[in-house]
Amino acid sequence: MMGLLKGMGVTLKTMSKKKVTYQYPDEPVGMPDRFRGVQHFDPEKCIVCNQCVRVCPTDCITLTGRKHPDPGKRGKIIDTYDINFEICILCDLCTEVCPTEAVVMTNHFELAAYSRDDLFKNMEWLHENNTEIRSENNVNAKR
Ligand code: SF4
Numbered sequence: 001m002m003g004l005l006k007g008m009g010v011t012l013k014t015m016s017k018k019k020v021t022y023q024y025p026d027e028p029v030g031m032p033d034r035f036r037g038v039q040h041f042d043p044e045k046c047i048v049c050n051q052c053v054r055v056c057p058t059d060c061i062t063l064t065g066r067k068h069p070d071p072g073k074r075g076k077i078i079d080t081y082d083i084n085f086e087i088c089i090l091c092d093l094c095t096e097v098c099p100t101e102a103v104v105m106t107n108h109f110e111l112a113a114y115s116r117d118d119l120f121k122n123m124e125w126l127h128e129n130n131t132e133i134r135s136e137n138n139v140n141a142k143r
């Protein structure tokens with residue numbers, strides 16, 4: 001009998017406490033700002049320096065660029081930028097080395113797909129993935 005009363009006591013005490021669980025996916029889960037989520041890429045900022053490709057431990061970034069078509073301008077422009085999320089480990093190294101913050105982390109983590117091909121994201125997809133950018137990147141981004 002005592003055990004039953006004790007159990008009921010715990011239940012009643014817990015009922016009045018704030019919930020710690022979420023009704024995911026109906027309710028979005030807010031991730032902490034240092035969370036390493038799927039990258040956003042801004043082609044306008046990329047200088048095709050290849051540092052992200054060189055540092056990537058899983059070789060999941062591929063890019064192509066070319067000399068700036070305007071003879072009055074120096075440097076290169078980006079043509080294609082792809083990340084294979086089958087093997088990306090979201091380690092953050094590519095965003096750490098990028099000198100212009102062309103590639104930055106977001107808090108977005110939902111990548112579930114039925115086909116592996118859907119995990120191969122191109123420049124357009126990465127550019128449109130522009131919500132929930134980490135606030136430290138938003139503040140420091142050179143525009
Ligand atoms: S997060 Fe890491 S594994 Fe993924 S693309 Fe960047 S460097 Fe490569």
Ligand code: SF4
Binds near residue numbers: 046053099
């Ligand atoms: S490190 Fe940044 S600027 Fe350099 S190629 Fe990668 S995304 Fe572009």
